Amino acid sequence: MHFSDRIQALKISPIRRLIPYADEAKAKGKKVYHLNIGQPDIKTPEEYFEAIKNFHPATVAYQPSQGIPELREAISGYYQAMGVPYEPNEVYVTCGGSEALQFVLMILCDPGDEILVPEPFYANYNTFANLALAKLRPIPTTAETGFHLPDEKIIESLITSKTRAFWVSHPCNPTGTSYTPDEVQMLCRLAKKHDIFIIADEVYREFIYETGEFMSFGSVKDALDRVIMIDSVSKRFSACGARIGCVAIKNKEFLGQVMKLCQGRLSVSAVEQVGAAALYKTPKSYLQEVNKEYKTRRDVLYKGLKAIEGTVCHEPKGAFYTMVKFPIDNSEKFIIWMLQNFDINGETTMAAPGNGFYADPNKGLDEMRIAYVLKKEDLEKALHILKNAIEAYPGRIEMIKA
Template sequence: MPKISHKGQQMPESPIRKLVPFAEAATRKGRKIYQLNIGQPDIKTPEVALDAVRNHDIEVLSYSHSAGFESYREKLAGYYQRSNLPVEKDDIIITTGGSEALLFAMGSITDPGDEVIIPEPFYANYNGFATASGVTIKPIQASIENNFALPPIAEFEKLITDKTKAILLCNPGNPTGYLYTKEEVKQLADLALKHDLFVLSDEVYREFAYDGAQHHSIMSLPELANNAIMVDSVSKRYSMCGARVGCLVSKNKEVIATAMKFAQARLSPPTFAQIASEAALDTPQSYFDDVIEQYTFRRNLLVEGLEKIEGVKVAKPKGAFYCIAELPVENADDFAKWLLESFEDGNETIMVAPAAGFYSTPNTGLNQVRIAYVLKKEDLERSIEILEKALKQYKQEN
């Protein structure tokens, strides 16, 4: 029998989606599951985006330019410019989700065996993108004790070798919700310039900053023009996860020219989704004001509720819509499966994402989970109640 590739064998499972079979089995039993495991907002997609697709008079659903619609890139550049980012349409390649932008970036700046430094915990799929690109992740651990703030720059510098090509940052962070300060972003920029590295910044949650805090983009630093690569997406900003439209942004012309070769190889991003995404840029600020108010309320409700549960420690996020909670269990993966297989309260249970999959260092974060606060008030309150009851019963049984 032909053999599967070593790369395929090394490809990690998604810690977010690997529990789906257990959830499906629970659903077949008639059990209601509150899904805290995945960042699928329940916020309505802007009508202006949906109407653009509903009312379009396309007769032939054709390819677009490999870089995406010029009109969309022009309009998107205007969006960034309103945030004081010096981005032009030729600095942008539209991609099939932020995921493809990350793959294009890794393909453009790394060779097999090269290294990328990433603060952990980090978005779990970075492990998969690195495996697909033959890249070695060099993790540097952040701590729940200070809400997963940027580790000391000296620790980054210790990891730099002649194989290091980039520092990858998620800002605001998934899974931590940490929002990097202006000083932290500047420290990374100075380090990248000192060692001639790229800074690859995943900013798909850039609109979601709370408590009056401000998001500081890597693209805002003119001295980093040739070193900065930004990844963005419409998925969370406009609650358009299914559109699968993102972008790669860089002032470095060589990076863009190289990424374009990858873009040409996959032909083009999806046409209807680009139509919706371009229209979404007309979404009024009031939409985002309402969304931020809603997420701030949900964050406070969740964090305050978790803090009242005995043995639970939680980091308070300042961005995105996730938090990391440390539970009084030895293995959160086993606990998450048990919640779906063996536990119910009033025929209801919850689904969480074990956090070990958000680390690259083995045997790290084993008692942590990522919780997405994308549910309405009543469902979040019920989820907290279920978690507290589940932890008590799990402790008795184990």
């Protein structure tokens, strides 16, 4: 049996890799608090269910490959309201932001071409890059500096004749960093200077916890022909299972390439597009309430993490994740140990090992990605367990007190 080099190069998701250990703990009767996965627990708006309840065409037909007009109009209206001028015909609907990202890499990269990405990065970026036979070149960032970008000169020195784009999750999964307007402008400036694109993955745009902390790449007017906007209803409307996303850009030539791939996969789900169009009619108060809830969780998380001696963490400004450095020898070993050997009153915690968010699996070994998608009380319990587990862990690295 032969499998392609391309598929064999793909790795199992670091977010899901340790699930068998969690299942084993659950089979023994333990409750596991999941800080490893970004599945929001917030209710999907009623507008979605109302719309799909009324969906009853005589035949469930293929839909236009680029998406149904009412959804493209709804997404365009959403952008216009935030000052980003995408017209409906500049928005192409995809099966989640994930398909949009796969399309973009297929469009931009020949084998061996390079994409610059702030590291640590969302683990699936590796999957999408490998499928396109592209190389991810990390822009190094660290917990100590809140995972902000290094100097313009350092970033510019990473650009080669093979570089095709910057790829930025903004605000960032996994770090929780929201890039400053200066950083956004700097990447746009470099992209223009070197004639490359910016893949602006803004699926967490609404999850910003300080006012004035977010500037969309879509608001940099003189870069709109090279900003490839990636979006999704998954997190915004807590509708991950709807599988609706989009790619938007003010660049006809680029959209022509997107269309080829849209036509290749024929159509996105008819009923889900109707549901997603209705999601965009959700009152603004829904997003404001959700934001308030996540801000509370962010505060609980940051307070809980700071209470663990020896951690290096920053206050996450957006999305619902953060990367944290712990005083432990190896985060994967620690998580397995915690699931197998540590509980408080039959309850334990799980996070995602940090190295899965780096291009080099030997990096981030003492880091974990924490998702705060649990309600406040559960998050508090999960962090209490984590603190005690770190103190009891045989591979703990003792801090030298000054």
